[in-house]
Amino acid sequence: METIKNTTWLNLYNNHSTKNNVKHKETEEQSVYFFILDYSKNTVLFVNSAFTTITGYNNENFDLNFLTEIIHKDDLDYFLEKEEQGINFTSKIQYNDHFRYIKKYSYRIIKADGSSVRVAQESQALEINEHGNLSKALIMHKIINPDAFCKHTDYKIFDKVQNMYLDLNNNFNLTNRELEILTLIKQGLSSKQISDLLNVSNNTIQTHRKNILAKTNSNSFIELVKKLSYSDY
Incomplete structure (x- = not known):
């Protein structure tokens, strides 16, 4: 090449x-x-x-x-x-x-x-x-x-x-894929839109969403977004 x-x-x-x-x-x-x-x-x-x-x-x-x-x-x-x-x-x-x-x-x-x-x-x-x-x-x-x-x-x-x-702090130790998905969620995209954009299954996106909430100790993405307003993940 x-x-x-x-x-x-x-x-x-x-x-x-x-x-x-x-x-x-x-x-x-x-x-x-x-x-x-x-x-x-x-x-x-x-x-x-x-x-x-x-x-x-x-x-x-x-x-x-x-x-x-x-x-x-x-x-x-x-x-x-x-x-x-x-x-x-x-x-x-x-x-x-x-x-x-x-x-x-x-x-x-x-x-x-x-x-x-x-x-x-x-x-x-x-x-x-x-x-x-x-x-x-x-x-x-x-x-x-x-x-x-x-x-x-x-x-x-x-x-x-x-x-x-890019976020360079990653205080919650998210993977690159999780960071990418979290960014798209913050932009207002649905799981279906994200799965189409990244060319992966909706189940895969749902798994990533659960992992993101678990790692950030959040009950919902509304709660997580509030956390991110105080701490750059």
Whole structure:
């Protein structure tokens, strides 16, 4: 099987890597830069010129070691923790599902002039290999308001198919399928609609519903929804 590529983001990469092919607005040039990460070799393949404009550093110096060196010392442990969390998530999915998710979190970097800025990092799959594993990713850094940071809500994974953020706490230890069904129940779908959508029997959905109520110690989904208003499952 050949490698599978996210053509939308490849077009973005190709446009930016060709001189004078795309002309950025000045405001965008000063607030966003991106780079291409090769997971198979753990190297940076490309970083666009906005990196120099924003940080003051030379593009040629940019690699993963350099990135960790310019991260604010108080944010480095947080960065490493969230990277590990992202790797754990990525290791559980395969093939086109990689293109479904965008991982987001933020941290501070130190610019060449010694000042610091907070960057919101967004990472999504650019290419997967013949084994269905992530091989290349597009990483975007956008300068954001430093006061916008909240540790409890900073790390997010956006599901482009469901058009919603995943729950990452899972305090009730639900399985991935149970989480999926619970999300659909919260959206107002009936058991029949869920069984049709997921292409499983209605009895299977009923079993999952019973297990969800048992795990969450709830008598009904009305009660469970009230619980979820206070605790992100």
